[in-house]
Amino acid sequence: MNTSQKKIMQVLNGQPVWPLPIWVMRQAGRYLPEYRQVRSSVSGFLELCYTPKLAAEVTLQPIRRFGFDAAILFSDILVIPDALGLKVSFVENEGPKLDQVLSLKDLSKLEDELPLNRLDPVFETLDILKTALPSETTLLGFCGAPWTVASYMIAGKGTPDQAPARILAYQDPEFMDALIDRLVRASTAYLIRQIDAGAEAVQIFESFGSALPPALFDRLSLKPIERIVKKLKEERPAAKAIVFVRGGGNNLEKIAAAGFADAIALDWGTNIAVINQGSLSSVPTQGNLDPLALVAGGSYLDDGVDVIRKAARQKAHIFNLGHGIVPQTPIEHVEQLIKKVREA
Numbered sequence: 001m002n003t004s005q006k007k008i009m010q011v012l013n014g015q016p017v018w019p020l021p022i023w024v025m026r027q028a029g030r031y032l033p034e035y036r037q038v039r040s041s042v043s044g045f046l047e048l049c050y051t052p053k054l055a056a057e058v059t060l061q062p063i064r065r066f067g068f069d070a071a072i073l074f075s076d077i078l079v080i081p082d083a084l085g086l087k088v089s090f091v092e093n094e095g096p097k098l099d100q101v102l103s104l105k106d107l108s109k110l111e112d113e114l115p116l117n118r119l120d121p122v123f124e125t126l127d128i129l130k131t132a133l134p135s136e137t138t139l140l141g142f143c144g145a146p147w148t149v150a151s152y153m154i155a156g157k158g159t160p161d162q163a164p165a166r167i168l169a170y171q172d173p174e175f176m177d178a179l180i181d182r183l184v185r186a187s188t189a190y191l192i193r194q195i196d197a198g199a200e201a202v203q204i205f206e207s208f209g210s211a212l213p214p215a216l217f218d219r220l221s222l223k224p225i226e227r228i229v230k231k232l233k234e235e236r237p238a239a240k241a242i243v244f245v246r247g248g249g250n251n252l253e254k255i256a257a258a259g260f261a262d263a264i265a266l267d268w269g270t271n272i273a274v275i276n277q278g279s280l281s282s283v284p285t286q287g288n289l290d291p292l293a294l295v296a297g298g299s300y301l302d303d304g305v306d307v308i309r310k311a312a313r314q315k316a317h318i319f320n321l322g323h324g325i326v327p328q329t330p331i332e333h334v335e336q337l338i339k340k341v342r343e344a
């Protein structure tokens with residue numbers, strides 16, 4: 001497929017596009033009645049991720065309804081621990097629950113190499129999407145960054161400040177580095193396979209990037225993400241990688257300067273002006289409307305969009321939220337958002 005008509009691929013190749021192309025993080029999900037309907041037809045969330053027909057259907061729902069410029073594979077960052085042999089479940093209204101991994105001994109019970117065939121349904125979903133999507137829509141794959149996934153594996157759930165994983169990073173660096181290394185290798189193999197199955201670009205979600213002091217950030221977040229992206233691009237030179245570090249703050253400049261990312265995604269707490277400063281000015285960017293401005297709607301929403309449009313006027317930039325869309329978001333506000341972003 002000739003990707004030149006795909007606006008998001010143009011931006012990822014460094015070319016400014018106006019009006020800004022748009023997709024939103026977590027665009028398939030509970031704010032959509034058609035998603036809730038499919039979700040209620042399966043018993044568990046992972047069953048939805050592992051049923052290619054249904055996973056492809058919910059990936060397509062926001063494309064049909066809103067015509068976003070990218071579709072993101074419907075899956076979850078926790079399918080990697082699941083495939084490595086860790087028990088993962090999703091408890092209604094509580095989020096993910098995992099068996100914990102707390103020492104090298106626990107690690108020896110998990111697979112060393114990711115058994116890719118356990119994720120065949122994910123690759124089959126991409127295979128369906130590759131032909132089902134409109135030709136102008138970019139197909140995105142994704143994975144969680146090793147530190148974020150490791151935080152879940154250590155705490156057994158999401159935590160506000162990743163204290164269990166941070167404490168272990170100090171107390172047992174050998175274990176922590178081994179866990180991160182295993183996740184780097186698994187994530188790399190997983191993303192390569194996603195590209196082979198039809199994904200054109202991937203996003204790496206470092207949702208817990210804010211909790212790390214600088215030395216730990218370099219060791220546990222930046223370097224591992226760099227290893228994944230470098231290897232991915234070595235193996236699949238056409239693949240593009242978007243790096244999202246929530247709470248990236250001061251570290252965004254460092255990630256941009258390291259030069260491996262094709263785009264850097266900003267959370268909503270980041271001043272959008274930074275996209276035109278320092279190393280960030282020469283790398284494509286993505287973001288960063290507050291997901292709650294989208295809940296509020298009205299002039300808050302329009303004003304928030306204007307600030308980003310103004311800053312990104314000359315820039316290779318993809319419009320997105322600063323984090324995932326939340327379930328209480330009214331559909332009409334998403335329609336208002338797209339209309340506003342796509343004004344001439």
Ligand SMILES: Cc1c2[nH]c(c1CCC(=O)O)Cc1[nH]c(c(CCC(=O)O)c1C)Cc1[nH]c(c(CCC(=O)O)c1C)Cc1[nH]c(c(C)c1CCC(=O)O)C2
Pocket residue numbers: 024025026027028029030039045072073074075076077078090094095096142144158205207324
């Ligand atoms: C941290 C994280 C997770 N999962 C993900 C992240 C990184 C992005 C972020 O920071 O938000 C990534 C993710 N999760 C999901 C997608 C699908 C694609 C998309 O539309 O973006 C993506 C890209 C579906 C999902 N993943 C989940 C749902 C909701 C579960 C349901 O429908 O029952 C969806 C649509 C479950 C999930 N999965 C996770 C949590 C914390 C939860 C529960 C909280 C919640 O419900 O939002 C872990």
